[in-house]
Amino acid sequence: MATIGEVKEYWNKQPCNIKHSNKTMEDKEFFNDVSKKRYTSEPHILNFMELDKFKNKKVLEVGCGIGTDAQKFSENGAIYKGIDLTENSIDICKKRFNLLNLKGDFEVQNIEEYCSNEKFDLIYSFGVLHHTPNIDKAIENCYSMLNNNGVLKVMLYAKNSWKYFKIKEGLDQYEAQSNVPIANVYTNEDIMNLFKKFSSVNIVQDHIFPYKIPEYKQQLFVKEDYFECMPDNLFDCLKKNLGWHLCITCVK
Numbered sequence: 261m262a263t264i265g266e267v268k269e270y271w272n273k274q275p276c277n278i279k280h281s282n283k284t285m286e287d288k289e290f291f292n293d294v295s296k297k298r299y300t301s302e303p304h305i306l307n308f309m310e311l312d313k314f315k316n317k318k319v320l321e322v323g324c325g326i327g328t329d330a331q332k333f334s335e336n337g338a339i340y341k342g343i344d345l346t347e348n349s350i351d352i353c354k355k356r357f358n359l360l361n362l363k364g365d366f367e368v369q370n371i372e373e374y375c376s377n378e379k380f381d382l383i384y385s386f387g388v389l390h391h392t393p394n395i396d397k398a399i400e401n402c403y404s405m406l407n408n409n410g411v412l413k414v415m416l417y418a419k420n421s422w423k424y425f426k427i428k429e430g431l432d433q434y435e436a437q438s439n440v441p442i443a444n445v446y447t448n449e450d451i452m453n454l455f456k457k458f459s460s461v462n463i464v465q466d467h468i469f470p471y472k473i474p475e476y477k478q479q480l481f482v483k484e485d486y487f488e489c490m491p492d493n494l495f496d497c498l499k500k501n502l503g504w505h506l507c508i509t510c511v512k
Contacts (some may be wrong), residue, residue: 262441323388
């Protein structure tokens, strides 16, 4: 198991989705490109966020990356705060919010250690906690910072998934970036154990990446031939049962 220092060093050098545009970060179009790519390739994210429920609510995002979901929360009226392990991500988020004239607070924090007295209506973390060495401590701290009846929304990687089966057979990279220090996978049973303190735990499995990588890198969304000829209802069935993302919603 890698250390938290190794995890921080890795993601500080290459924040997630940083290569999703060829423009510079001084240009609003850079962040437009990043958002378009994220929500086109992973459309289930917006449904998972349930933005309409958190207008004027206090939202903490754990692992805000370069601020794509942060932008959505702020634009939809949330009282937003984002934390991230890496200084580079926080700097980009601040630049993004200044450029787009959005409101939000950002801090460099390690969720394994961070547990403020401030309480939140929603704590949100998409694709982050499976990269941390001590996820139990991270979830414990999230629980402590939630209001009663507060909501925790977390995406973790699924062990029972199309992508993980390909990884085991050497047919896929372990992550969008190679050599990620930690990228754990979980079963539904693991999830129920991790979130056992919560009064309600709902799991929705989703997301199979269907696009050809060379074209995707050029901002083009061209499906692999075998997905292009697959009926939508069959692809939906595949995502529901073998998706890479376990979208977990818990209530304190």
